[in-house]
Amino acid sequence: MATPLLSLHDLVIHIPERESGEPLDLAVHPGQCWGILGPNGVGKTTLLHTLAGLRAPRRGSVRLAGTRLAELGRQAVARRMALVFQDHHDGFPATVLETALIGRHPYLRAWDVESPEDLAIARGALARVDLAHLEHRLIATLSGGERQRLAIATALTQTPELYLLDEPTNHLDLHHQSRVLALIHEEVARDGAAVLSLHDVNLAARHCDHLLLLYPDGQACWGATDRMLVPEALERLYGQRLARGQVGGVPIFIPH
């Protein structure tokens, strides 16, 4: 099989107050969309930060396209991997378009200015998340959902192969939840890959082809979505009884 875009080797993430965790050994290949599911505080964000090389694991390693993350420079990583994390800090008063253009920085040298092509890529990304009409707005004036869509647009502007997204549907209305997950699908279908944490099992069932379940005691299991969506496993994951139904051939789970 071809080299995976991302691979986890004997990886144990560092959760300060947890003694141990099951080592993760899995590979994310082009064309795959992986969902991370688990209750609050289980380590979804910590895992994504570790996969991005922003936090050291307790044990094991992460490889990006076959090379250990630790051996790659940040610019090389940023050309292949885009991150959408939960905290959006305003560094300085920037417009929506200026912020999306940050996605082109991995391709520019120190004193380069963005080219017309960079501008076209950023504008195209803003249009894909329905933000084209706000390109001149200051980001401090955006709503929570608009900020989240801008973060997605900035990642799209980066034109990476791999997306790491922490709760990408956060703050989004129903239409934009669907829209953003469809966009991720489009990127994955172009030989990309995505790893995203989600709180909504039903979105995961519909949009992810592989799932990683993280349990509070440090246990984990992973595999193809249809094998992972077992009601008993999900009930144990969340400590919540679930009723299962089906819509259009896709399972749905409702707390009861």
Ligand SMILES: Nc1ncnc2c1ncn2[C@@H]1O[C@H](COP(=O)(O)OP(=O)(O)OP(=O)(O)O)[C@@H](O)[C@H]1O
């Ligand atoms: N700097 C820190 N010091 C101590 N504990 C920490 C620190 N950072 C994170 N933790 C703890 O590590 C655990 C995992 O946090 P993480 O944010 O990865 O969880 P999560 O699964 O993303 O949660 P949520 O679903 O609530 O977003 C939590 O119990 C959190 O309180």
